[in-house]
Amino acid sequence: MKLTGIELRRVAMPLVAPFRTSFGTEHERDVLLVRAVTAEAEGWGECVAMSEPRYSSEYVEGAAEVIRRFLAPAVTALPSADPVAVEPVFAEIKGHPMAKAAVQTALLDAQLRAAGLPFGGYLGAVRERVPAGVSVGIMDTVPALLDAVERYLGQGYLRIKLKIEPGWDVEPVRAVRERFGDGVLLQVDANTAYTLADARHLARLDPFDLLLIEQPLPEDDVRGHAALARQIRTPVCLDESITSARAAADAVALGAAAIVNVKPGRVGGYLEARRVHDVCAAHGVPVWCGGMLETGLGRAANVALAALPNFTLPGDTSASDRYFARDITAPFVLEDGHVRVPTGPGLGVEPDEDALRDHTTATEWLKL
Numbered sequence: 001m002k003l004t005g006i007e008l009r010r011v012a013m014p015l016v017a018p019f020r021t022s023f024g025t026e027h028e029r030d031v032l033l034v035r036a037v038t039a040e041a042e043g044w045g046e047c048v049a050m051s052e053p054r055y056s057s058e059y060v061e062g063a064a065e066v067i068r069r070f071l072a073p074a075v076t077a078l079p080s081a082d083p084v085a086v087e088p089v090f091a092e093i094k095g096h097p098m099a100k101a102a103v104q105t106a107l108l109d110a111q112l113r114a115a116g117l118p119f120g121g122y123l124g125a126v127r128e129r130v131p132a133g134v135s136v137g138i139m140d141t142v143p144a145l146l147d148a149v150e151r152y153l154g155q156g157y158l159r160i161k162l163k164i165e166p167g168w169d170v171e172p173v174r175a176v177r178e179r180f181g182d183g184v185l186l187q188v189d190a191n192t193a194y195t196l197a198d199a200r201h202l203a204r205l206d207p208f209d210l211l212l213i214e215q216p217l218p219e220d221d222v223r224g225h226a227a228l229a230r231q232i233r234t235p236v237c238l239d240e241s242i243t244s245a246r247a248a249a250d251a252v253a254l255g256a257a258a259i260v261n262v263k264p265g266r267v268g269g270y271l272e273a274r275r276v277h278d279v280c281a282a283h284g285v286p287v288w289c290g291g292m293l294e295t296g297l298g299r300a301a302n303v304a305l306a307a308l309p310n311f312t313l314p315g316d317t318s319a320s321d322r323y324f325a326r327d328i329t330a331p332f333v334l335e336d337g338h339v340r341v342p343t344g345p346g347l348g349v350e351p352d353e354d355a356l357r358d359h360t361t362a363t364e365w366l367k368l
C-alpha cells in the first residue's frame with residue numbers, strides 16, 4: 001500500500017458536562033486525528049492523548065511532533081505502508097504508544113477499506129453488539145452524583161463506574177448502593193490516586209460488592225497492587241500499568257491484576273491490544289474496553305475490539321452523547337444497553353464533512 005500523504009487534523013470537542021477525575025477536570029477534548037491517504041483508500045486514526053500529560057506522559061502537541069518527526073518518516077521509509085510492518089520500526093522509537101496507535105490505526109483503516117473488510121472481522125469480533133458501561137466523574141455533592149447515575153441507568157447503561165479519589169470514595173459508593181440497590185453492576189476508578197498505606201481504607205469498599213477497583217496505585221507500582229490485592233476483597237483491575245502484552249503477563253503472574261482494562265492507545269495500537277486480550281484470556285483473566293473520550297472514529301475501533309471473546313465485562317464504550325452534543329461521525333447510540341459494532345469496511349464510520357469542518361481547529365499535511 002503506497003502512502004501518498006498523512007494529514008494531522010486537530011478538532012475541538014466540547015464536553016456536554018465537565019468530567020472530573022483524580023487527575024483533573026476536562027471541559028473540552030482537544031483531539032488529534034491522523035488521516036492516511038493511499039492510492040487505494042484513506043484511513044483514520046484517533047490519538048487519545050489529552051492536551052496535558054495528566055493521564056500518562058503523552059499529550060496532544062507532543063504526539064503530533066512525534067508523528068511529524070519520527071513516525072511518519074518511518075512509515076514512508078518502508079516499501080509499503082503496511083500496518084503490521086510498522087510495528088518493528090515503531091519499536092525502535094521509544095514510548096509514545098498513543099501516537100503510534102493513531103498512525104497504525106489510520107493505516108489499518110485504509111488497508112481494510114481498500115479490501116472491503118470490517119475492522120471487527122479483521123480483529124476477531126464474535127459479537128454484533130457490545131454491552132455498554134458509563135464512567136461517572138467526581139461530583140460536587142452526593143445528590144448531584146445520584147442524579148447523574150439515575151439518568152445513566154434510565155438511559156439503559158449496564159454498568160456504572162465511579163471516579164474516586166481520597167475524600168470521595170466510600171461515601172459516594174455507599175450512597176449509590178443504598179439508592180440503586182445491589183443489582184447494579186458497579187465499579188470504581190482511582191486513576192492512581194492512592195498508596196499501599198491506604199489499603200485498610202480501601203478495604204472499606206469491600207462490603208459494596210464492587211466488580212473491581214481500577215488502578216488504585218501509581219502506574220509503576222505493580223508489586224504494590226499485588227500486596228493490596230491480598231488485603232482487600234474487591235478485585236483489582238489495572239489500566240495505566242498495562243502498557244503492553246508483556247506488562248499484562250507480568251501483572252497477572254504477580255497477582256496484581258484480576259481484571260484488565262484494555263486501551264489500544266495505551267499499548268501502542270489495536271494489534272497489541274488484541275495481544276493483551278489474548279494473554280489475559282490464556283490466564284483466565286477477563287478484560288473490558290476502556291475509553292479515552294474518543295470521537296466516533298476512535299469509538300468505532302473500540303467497539304469492534306470490545307466484541308472479541310474475552311471482553312466479558314461491559315466497557316467504557318458509551319454512546320456519543322455521553323460526552324458530545326455533536327460527534328464528528330454519525331453518533332453511537334445505546335440500544336437496550338448495547339452499542340452496535342459497525343459492519344462497513346474499515347472502521348465502518350467516516351467523519352461527517354460539516355461536523356468535521358465545524359470542529360476543526362488546525363490541519364497539517366505532512367510532506368512525505
Ligand SMILES: CC(=O)N[C@@H](Cc1ccc2ccccc2c1)C(=O)O
Nearest residue numbers: 021026050055135290291292293316
Ligand atoms: C472514561 C474514563 O474514565 N477514561 C479514563 C480516564 C480519562 C478521564 C478523562 C479524560 C479526558 C480526556 C482524555 C482522556 C481521559 C481519560 C480511565 O479509564 O482512566
Ligand SMILES: [Mg+2]
Nearest residue numbers: 189214215239
Ligand atoms: Mg481508568
